[in-house]
Amino acid sequence: MDTQSRTSVLSRSPFFRELDPRLIELSAQEAQERKLAKQDVLFQQGDEATHHYVVVWGRLRLDQATPDGKNIVLRFMGPGDLLGSVAVFRGMPYPATPVAVEETALLSWSAARMMVLMQENPPLAMRAMGMMGGRIEELQARLQEIATQQVERRIAATILRIAGQSGRRTAEGVEIPFALSRQDLAEMTGTTLHTVSRTLSAWIEEGLLEGRRSSHLVILRPHRLVEISEQA
Amino acid sequence: MDTQSRTSVLSRSPFFRELDPRLIELSAQEAQERKLAKQDVLFQQGDEATHHYVVVWGRLRLDQATPDGKNIVLRFMGPGDLLGSVAVFRGMPYPATPVAVEETALLSWSAARMMVLMQENPPLAMRAMGMMGGRIEELQARLQEIATQQVERRIAATILRIAGQSGRRTAEGVEIPFALSRQDLAEMTGTTLHTVSRTLSAWIEEGLLEGRRSSHLVILRPHRLVEISEQA
DNA sequence: GATCAAATTTGCGTTGACGCAAACTTTGCA
DNA sequence: TGCAAAGTTTGCGTCAACGCAAATTTGATC
Numbered sequence: 001m002d003t004q005s006r007t008s009v010l011s012r013s014p015f016f017r018e019l020d021p022r023l024i025e026l027s028a029q030e031a032q033e034r035k036l037a038k039q040d041v042l043f044q045q046g047d048e049a050t051h052h053y054v055v056v057w058g059r060l061r062l063d064q065a066t067p068d069g070k071n072i073v074l075r076f077m078g079p080g081d082l083l084g085s086v087a088v089f090r091g092m093p094y095p096a097t098p099v100a101v102e103e104t105a106l107l108s109w110s111a112a113r114m115m116v117l118m119q120e121n122p123p124l125a126m127r128a129m130g131m132m133g134g135r136i137e138e139l140q141a142r143l144q145e146i147a148t149q150q151v152e153r154r155i156a157a158t159i160l161r162i163a164g165q166s167g168r169r170t171a172e173g174v175e176i177p178f179a180l181s182r183q184d185l186a187e188m189t190g191t192t193l194h195t196v197s198r199t200l201s202a203w204i205e206e207g208l209l210e211g212r213r214s215s216h217l218v219i220l221r222p223h224r225l226v227e228i229s230e231q232a
Numbered sequence: 233m234d235t236q237s238r239t240s241v242l243s244r245s246p247f248f249r250e251l252d253p254r255l256i257e258l259s260a261q262e263a264q265e266r267k268l269a270k271q272d273v274l275f276q277q278g279d280e281a282t283h284h285y286v287v288v289w290g291r292l293r294l295d296q297a298t299p300d301g302k303n304i305v306l307r308f309m310g311p312g313d314l315l316g317s318v319a320v321f322r323g324m325p326y327p328a329t330p331v332a333v334e335e336t337a338l339l340s341w342s343a344a345r346m347m348v349l350m351q352e353n354p355p356l357a358m359r360a361m362g363m364m365g366g367r368i369e370e371l372q373a374r375l376q377e378i379a380t381q382q383v384e385r386r387i388a389a390t391i392l393r394i395a396g397q398s399g400r401r402t403a404e405g406v407e408i409p410f411a412l413s414r415q416d417l418a419e420m421t422g423t424t425l426h427t428v429s430r431t432l433s434a435w436i437e438e439g440l441l442e443g444r445r446s447s448h449l450v451i452l453r454p455h456r457l458v459e460i461s462e463q464a
Numbered sequence: 465g466a467t468c469a470a471a472t473t474t475g476c477g478t479t480g481a482c483g484c485a486a487a488c489t490t491t492g493c494a
Numbered sequence: 495t496g497c498a499a500a501g502t503t504t505g506c507g508t509c510a511a512c513g514c515a516a517a518t519t520t521g522a523t524c
Contacts, residue, residue, distance in 0.1 A: 064372060067462065070380045074372060089358065090365040095372060119354035125361070126321065126347070132364040133322040139371035140296060140306060140327060146378050147422030148302045151481065182502065190379030195481060197503055230299065383511065414472065427511060429473055
């Protein structure tokens, strides 16, 4: 990828968007490129945090392993999303493992270099804080859901959140444009594969969703799903 | 409070600690002071985010109301903790309501002023990012707990987390130095007041804890509590 | 120091979701 | 083209935790 197309990608990312064009071009020049095949791991939870990444295209699943061998899915990340910065700023190991769910390309900067870029360009630091703030609010919202709502509502809210982040409007409804397994949904909502499967089966039966077996999910009646996610 | 004692307080806070003394003194001079009586609210969830706050002394409970009238406790905040910044950086309303659980003093800066301080002092911005990163990791850890562990383990982990943040070592064990109700613990762990009460009763019976009725909790056998929080 | 409101404890019946198990589909690979 | 592996569906018995209810204790207030 040449500097010009990198610059163009960064100009459209939430992280660099509308910042000083010279900063964007400099950042684009300095970035390292990295490509991942499906199932590849960008880095391992527990590794020393050395780089900041921005997703160029593709999609990753951010997994966190628990001490007793379970796994939860923190979130999915797509084009424009910022990865690794939380750990780098803390000077702590990466707290989770990003796994590519399809072929994916990223740009990266070393911790030291990004530090300089931010110190010389405060708006970039402000932008990073805004993105971290967004992550905090999302996590607080999910904590609230899982702490107070029953499973069906949580599954509905989770599907809607993913659709909001990555969904594509199609003729029939909103499509989630990557393979999202029942297991993934279970690990995002704090329930089991079985309960997710039962719930989705009922919704598909009802004509609310499409996506039996491993084809991509399509939300046929988003409004109805919102109702379920808000039902008293 | 005069500038000198403010400066001394800020010098010891995690947010300003070890930064340029001139920056600390300038920040101390410019800060507004705010005092809250027990039960007072600093601002309301949904209010426009206008200020950054640092807790000087005292303690606050950060509450988040759900759309359907329930409530969860996001965390407790004590001396040195940073409050409000997440919302200010996002340009969104405050996502939660901080309530003083005892008499509390804070210093505050307007969003615009703090923005300038950070732009002129990049290390301050880096520090803010580190603190936000810490919040993200704590939230991810709690999400993992609530998603994968049963109630008893979550209650143990929550008490240990609070003890780590605010506990005081005493002759008998580790004391949580403020009134932490059964309801508070329930709203932090995603369970009910009744289940928390039953669980703590059993632990008190067992000699693990002290704190029947509303006296402060004292952890008599921290190691045993860690075991419970880690039990397979 | 009497009264009242709030917090806590405890009992008991109910149930949402889990856990195990087995069958079935689809995909990928040989 | 057929086979193995992975993902999904569904049935069924069980139980951890909830929800309701009532008693008890404590702290606050005047």
